[in-house]
Amino acid sequence: MTILKKFNLSYSAYSVYKQSPLQFYYRYLSGAAPSDETTKAYGNAGNAVHEAMQGYIEGRNPYEVLRTSWDKFDLQFKKGFNGKPLEFDTYKAMVDNGIKFLKDYKISSLTPELKIQFPFMGINIKGYIDVVSADNYLYDWKTDSANNHDKHKLQRMFYSWLIWKQTHKLSKCHWVYLRKLKIHEDIFSLEELEEFDMEIKLFIVEIQKKGMNINNYEAGNFKSPFNEYKTLCFKEIERRIDKPNINITLNIKGNYVYLSGDVGTKLLEGLDFKNKFDLKNKFWMQKAVTKNARGVIDVRDIGTVHLFNILYKCFPIGLMDKVKTILDEYAEYYGKIINLTINDLRNKEIMNQKVDNMPSKLLTDKIFRDYQLEAKKIFMKKENGVLHISMRGGKTLIAAEIIREIKGKTLWIIDRVRLLKQTKKVLHDLLGIKIGEISGDMIDIEDCSVVIACIKSLFQKRNELNKLLNTFNVVIVDEFHKSAAASYQAVFKKLPNTRWQLGLSATPRRIDGMEPILFSIIGEIIFTKSAKELIELGYLIEPIIEFYKIPYMTLDKDYQNDYRCNIQENIYRHQKIVDIVNIHKDKKIMILTRLVNHGKTLQKMIPNSQHIYGTLKRNGKIYEDFLDNKFKHLIMTISKGGEGLDIPDLDMTINASCNKSDVVSEQVGGRSLTMIDGKSKAYIIDFYDQGYHSKKHSEERMETYKNLGFEVNIID
Numbered sequence: 001m002t003i004l005k006k007f008n009l010s011y012s013a014y015s016v017y018k019q020s021p022l023q024f025y026y027r028y029l030s031g032a033a034p035s036d037e038t039t040k041a042y043g044n045a046g047n048a049v050h051e052a053m054q055g056y057i058e059g060r061n062p063y064e065v066l067r068t069s070w071d072k073f074d075l076q077f078k079k080g081f082n083g084k085p086l087e088f089d090t091y092k093a094m095v096d097n098g099i100k101f102l103k104d105y106k107i108s109s110l111t112p113e114l115k116i117q118f119p120f121m122g123i124n125i126k127g128y129i130d131v132v133s134a135d136n137y138l139y140d141w142k143t144d145s146a147n148n149h150d151k152h153k154l155q156r157m158f159y160s161w162l163i164w165k166q167t168h169k170l171s172k173c174h175w176v177y178l179r180k181l182k183i184h185e186d187i188f189s190l191e192e193l194e195e196f197d198m199e200i201k202l203f204i205v206e207i208q209k210k211g212m213n214i215n216n217y218e219a220g221n222f223k224s225p226f227n228e229y230k231t232l233c234f235k236e237i238e239r240r241i242d243k244p245n246i247n248i249t250l251n252i253k254g255n256y257v258y259l260s261g262d263v264g265t266k267l268l269e270g271l272d273f274k275n276k277f278d279l280k281n282k283f284w285m286q287k288a289v290t291k292n293a294r295g296v297i298d299v300r301d302i303g304t305v306h307l308f309n310i311l312y313k314c315f316p317i318g319l320m321d322k323v324k325t326i327l328d329e330y331a332e333y334y335g336k337i338i339n340l341t342i343n344d345l346r347n348k349e350i351m352n353q354k355v356d357n358m359p360s361k362l363l364t365d366k367i368f369r370d371y372q373l374e375a376k377k378i379f380m381k382k383e384n385g386v387l388h389i390s391m392r393g394g395k396t397l398i399a400a401e402i403i404r405e406i407k408g409k410t411l412w413i414i415d416r417v418r419l420l421k422q423t424k425k426v427l428h429d430l431l432g433i434k435i436g437e438i439s440g441d442m443i444d445i446e447d448c449s450v451v452i453a454c455i456k457s458l459f460q461k462r463n464e465l466n467k468l469l470n471t472f473n474v475v476i477v478d479e480f481h482k483s484a485a486a487s488y489q490a491v492f493k494k495l496p497n498t499r500w501q502l503g504l505s506a507t508p509r510r511i512d513g514m515e516p517i518l519f520s521i522i523g524e525i526i527f528t529k530s531a532k533e534l535i536e537l538g539y540l541i542e543p544i545i546e547f548y549k550i551p552y553m554t555l556d557k558d559y560q561n562d563y564r565c566n567i568q569e570n571i572y573r574h575q576k577i578v579d580i581v582n583i584h585k586d587k588k589i590m591i592l593t594r595l596v597n598h599g600k601t602l603q604k605m606i607p608n609s610q611h612i613y614g615t616l617k618r619n620g621k622i623y624e625d626f627l628d629n630k631f632k633h634l635i636m637t638i639s640k641g642g643e644g645l646d647i648p649d650l651d652m653t654i655n656a657s658c659n660k661s662d663v664v665s666e667q668v669g670g671r672s673l674t675m676i677d678g679k680s681k682a683y684i685i686d687f688y689d690q691g692y693h694s695k696k697h698s699e700e701r702m703e704t705y706k707n708l709g710f711e712v713n714i715i716d
Contacts, residue, residue, distance in 0.1 A: 020220030254496030385526030
């Protein structure tokens with residue numbers, strides 16, 4: 001008998017395989033009797049609710065059906081994990097919620113318990129969908145005590161695929177969690193279904209290749225309380241531990257790497273332990289969950305981010321080197337020899353493609369600095385990583401030369417439209433080719449080998465642009481420190497063939513502690529050139545950094561009161577700023593505030609100044625006039641002025657915001673350091689505030705500059 005005849009490929013079978021191939025082997029292939037007795041109470045109670053909802057749809061009394069099923073399964077005698085029988089009224093309330101859902105959504109023309117079955121590549125595909133409507137909506141009743149969008153996303157995908165394979169139509173999924181009437185929805189695109197179709201085909205081929213050899217089935221996570229073969233799995237893992245040689249394969253699929261082979265529980269736990277981190281607000285997150293939760297809840301994992309997925313045995317491609325190191329440590333500790341294989345499943349034709357419109361050299365008279373050539377050389381060898389180069393260090397120039405030398409199809413991702421326009425012009429001037437653009441409603445990509453895209457637009461249009469995103473083999477992320485955001489993660493999942501992955505940032509750190517996510521995407525920092533080094537090389541001006549000591553108006557421990565009294569409404573502090581501007585009235589000065597009203601106050605006090613807040617698009621004329629020196633003193637919020645501005649002739653930055661971020665302080669400080677003809681000094685002006693919180697934040701900013709190698713002068 002062929003191995004494919006031993007089981008039906010259902011969602012249950014596939015999800016078990018995804019979670020633990022070894023458990024799958026015992027349950028579906030081996031013919032072995034279960035080794036563990038598990039509770040059937042929850043499954044039977046769920047079936048009783050399903051039968052009640054089916055009865056309601058068919059016109060029968062759902063509560064009578066529920067009672068009949070309850071008695072049939074002897075649920076009054078079966079105990080849950082807490083040692084007590086399940087409560088009939090709890091499940092009756094779920095039926096109430098299911099009926100309410102159908103009535104509220106005015107759902108009609110329903111087919112309950114739709115069976116779908118068909119042959120596919122030598123295996124029998126089989127599935128039962130709880131409810132299907134005439135307009136191709138799929139519904140599934142869930143009695144789980146907890147839920148989130150990802151929990152049954154694989155099931156929604158599997159059932160949508162079943163419908164698509166049979167009808168060639170796309171489905172809309174509503175998974176209804178009946179305890180609290182929470183609905184999770186999905187509509188999978190044609191591209192996503194085609195991708196899943198390939199996943200199923202690869203699974204079938206994989207099973208045939210593994211055959212009946214138990215050694216080919218990885219352990220995975222088999223510790224579910226519902227696993228009837230848990231003891232057998234543990235015994236098999238114990239047997240494998242005694243093997244001196246183990247075989248592990250790292251399968252690269254898009255921007256994720258999947259482990260297969262002799263991957264035991266200890267190794268999985270080690271990979272998880274080494275690739276997780278706690279969020280800064282973990283304690284408060286746990287407190288909030290504890291306060292709002294009912295009953296006993298395990299909060300230990302609340303506020304922890306896991307970059308290694310134990311369930312799917314996968315990790316972001318940027319962690320490849322780190323995972324290899326962990327495998328070496330595992331082998332050394334347990335006395336193993338790991339036979340490691342790298343299996344790159346990405347599209348080789350796309351990964352190695354070359355475009356024919358790149359110039360023989362960049363169209364510029366600029367001569368590459370030694371460190372710029374070194375940074376390019378390191379990246380070309382590594383093919384992925386982050387260039388950490390200070391502002392005005394030539395990151396765009398280096399990246400343009402990398403694009404030219406690779407001759408690949410390039411996607412440049414950036415976070416703001418204004419910066420996009422600025423960078424697009426620079427790339428056009430350097431490369432002499434049309435640069436495509438994706439921003440707002442604009443998609444101008446025809447005949448473009450280099451496309452620059454705003455992350456917001458790219459995220460919103462990622463499904464629409466799925467085929468295009470598949471064709472890039474180079475991706476460059478500008479302002480890379482922003483890329484821990486979920487939007488970047490979603491876009492990277494749509495870039496399966498990017499052989500070269502480059503991050504650019506002057507400050508590749510985050511104040512929210514999410515840095516591990518940054519480096520999991522593209523890899524670690526592979527080259528660094530600080531502002532201090534550029535000053536020593538003569539490419540930037542050494543800043544004059546002055547912190548003016550400001551008396552406190554209050555020592556209130558409340559942060560809001562501290563900020564309001566000592567910063568925003570501190571007339572003495574405002575006048576000090578005015579005095580500084582008046583002393584340097586002929587210099588080009590940018591003044592940064594945290595709050596808009598603070599900026600408005602300063603504009604009234606500083607003659608001939610202008611104030612920008614909100615979007616720079618709305619204030620474009622003011623910004624352009626400042627660049628053209630039509631006025632000298634510009635006030636703007638630090639969120640806009642902290643990064644990305646290109647003002648080479650800026651003489652002075654006055655940071656009036658009292659920010660507490662070392663990253664922002666570094667960004668702010670670098671604005672005025674550019675060396676150009678006629679400019680001999682660069683000023684960074686800040687304040688040594690004396691409030692309860694503001695004093696600490698001022699000292700943190702001073703420490704940031706000192707750590708960068710700069711001298712800080714405190715002026716009373």
